[in-house]
Amino acid sequence: MLNGVGCFEKTAWGLALAFVLGWSATPHSAQAGSAALPGQTLGLPTGAKIPVGVYFINLTSFGSRDTLPRNSESVPILPTVAWSTPWDLFGARVQLFVSQPIVFSSPRGARYQSGVGQLLLAGQLAWDLGNDFGVSYFLGGYLPVDTRIVTQEASLTHRFAASYVGNGYNITANLLYGHFLSERSPFGVLYPDYLNLDLTATKKFGKFEFGPVAFGSTDLVTRSAGYRPQGQFAVGALAGYNFGTVNLQAYVTRDLVERNYGGFDTRAWVRAIVPLYQDKSDVAPNRTLVTREQGL
Numbered sequence: 001m002l003n004g005v006g007c008f009e010k011t012a013w014g015l016a017l018a019f020v021l022g023w024s025a026t027p028h029s030a031q032a033g034s035a036a037l038p039g040q041t042l043g044l045p046t047g048a049k050i051p052v053g054v055y056f057i058n059l060t061s062f063g064s065r066d067t068l069p070r071n072s073e074s075v076p077i078l079p080t081v082a083w084s085t086p087w088d089l090f091g092a093r094v095q096l097f098v099s100q101p102i103v104f105s106s107p108r109g110a111r112y113q114s115g116v117g118q119l120l121l122a123g124q125l126a127w128d129l130g131n132d133f134g135v136s137y138f139l140g141g142y143l144p145v146d147t148r149i150v151t152q153e154a155s156l157t158h159r160f161a162a163s164y165v166g167n168g169y170n171i172t173a174n175l176l177y178g179h180f181l182s183e184r185s186p187f188g189v190l191y192p193d194y195l196n197l198d199l200t201a202t203k204k205f206g207k208f209e210f211g212p213v214a215f216g217s218t219d220l221v222t223r224s225a226g227y228r229p230q231g232q233f234a235v236g237a238l239a240g241y242n243f244g245t246v247n248l249q250a251y252v253t254r255d256l257v258e259r260n261y262g263g264f265d266t267r268a269w270v271r272a273i274v275p276l277y278q279d280k281s282d283v284a285p286n287r288t289l290v291t292r293e294q295g296l
Contacts, residue, residue: 034194034230035118035142035155035178037061037076038217041198043238043249043271046174047163048134049093049126050084053278057082059271066263070109076117077102086279092125097140105149115147122157132166153191155180168204170211173197183222190227193220202238209240213251218259231259234267247273 040059059078064071080099087094101117122140129135138159145152161174176196184190195218202211213236219229236253249271255264 034196034217034219035151035180036157036176036194036196037078038196038232039198039213039215039234039253039267039269040078041161041174041176042200042213042215042236042251042253042269043170043202043240044174044200045134045163045165045170045172046138046159046161046198047126047136047172048165049128050082050095051278052084052086052282054276055082055084056080056274056276057271059269061267061269063265063267065261065265067108068263072108072262073106073112075104077104081276086282089125092127092136095124095126097122097124101150103147103150107149113149115149116145117147117150118142118145118152120157124159132164134163134165136161151191152189153180153182155191170200170202170204170209172200174199183224190222190224192222192227192229194218195220200238202240207242209238209242209249211238212236213238213253215253228260230261231257232261232265233257234265245274 057078057080059080061076063074065073078099078101080097083096085094085096097120099120099122101120102114103117104112104114106112120140120142122138124136124138126134126136136159138157138161140157140159142151142155142157144154156179158177158179159174160177161172163170163172165171174197176194176198178194178196180191180193182191197216199214200211201213202209214234216231216233218231219227222229232255234253234255236251238249238251240247240249242248249269251269252267253269254266255261258264
């Protein structure tokens with residue numbers, strides 16, 4: 001998430017949203033891509049517990065990559081439902097996620113196409129280490145799909161996050177490792193395993209939130225000779241505001257380095273988090289700031 005899906009503070013929660021964005025391609029074309037969209041968990045304290053409840057989270061982004069002869073554009077929409085259960089396992093809170101993305105894309109200036117992405121089913125264990133530090137482990141599965149403009153093969157996603165959420169800060173590192181159950185699709189597309197790293201360092205000022213973000217991604221070694229692995233590193237800035245009933249975040253990122261993507265990507269993101277239900281005993285009285293400041 002959902003890994004992965006933000007609210008911060010001592011009871012800050014980590015939502016690992018997840019989505020797939022990869023173009024259909026010929027063998028060895030370096031176009032299969034990561035199953036989890038790099039940068040999708042920026043702004044979220046994914047190492048921290050989520051207050052007990054049910055949440056709806058939607059992340060939408062618009063990206064334009066400097067490919068030739070015309071830019072490639074994509075608009076992934078990632079609606080996710082997260083359930084932070086009242087149960088503990090191994091001393092960690094059990095948190096469950098389901099995400100069903102939709103994507104619109106225009107590769108190299110071609111006519112826009114749209115389709116349903118891979119359904120993500122996932123669970124997370126989140127430990128509170130005290131002193132505003134938390135860590136989590138997220139395990140999920142992307143189900144296979146027939147939509148040709150997105151990644152199609154089934155895969156597992158493992159995510160390891162650490163967060164500091166004291167004094168209004170959200171300092172988080174979230175490492176995502178993806179493993180495809182089949183290295184090559186029936187259409188000949190190669191799917192290498194991958195690593196993504198999402199980094200957040202924001203600070204809250206009342207209802208406002210600001211700070212830098214960055215992410216990197218890379219394909220891992222495959223058994224296929226001649227494959228050109230993809231990779232990128234992007235930086236950006238995030239701004240957020242709590243309206244009381246909904247918490248909004250927006251950020252913009254730009255590639256500084258790219259490898260075999262065909263061009264540099266600029267992407268704008270908007271996230272909305274809406275609580276559908278909360279256990280008030282988990283947020284009050286010592287957690288009332290979550291309700292007032294985070295829009296939960």
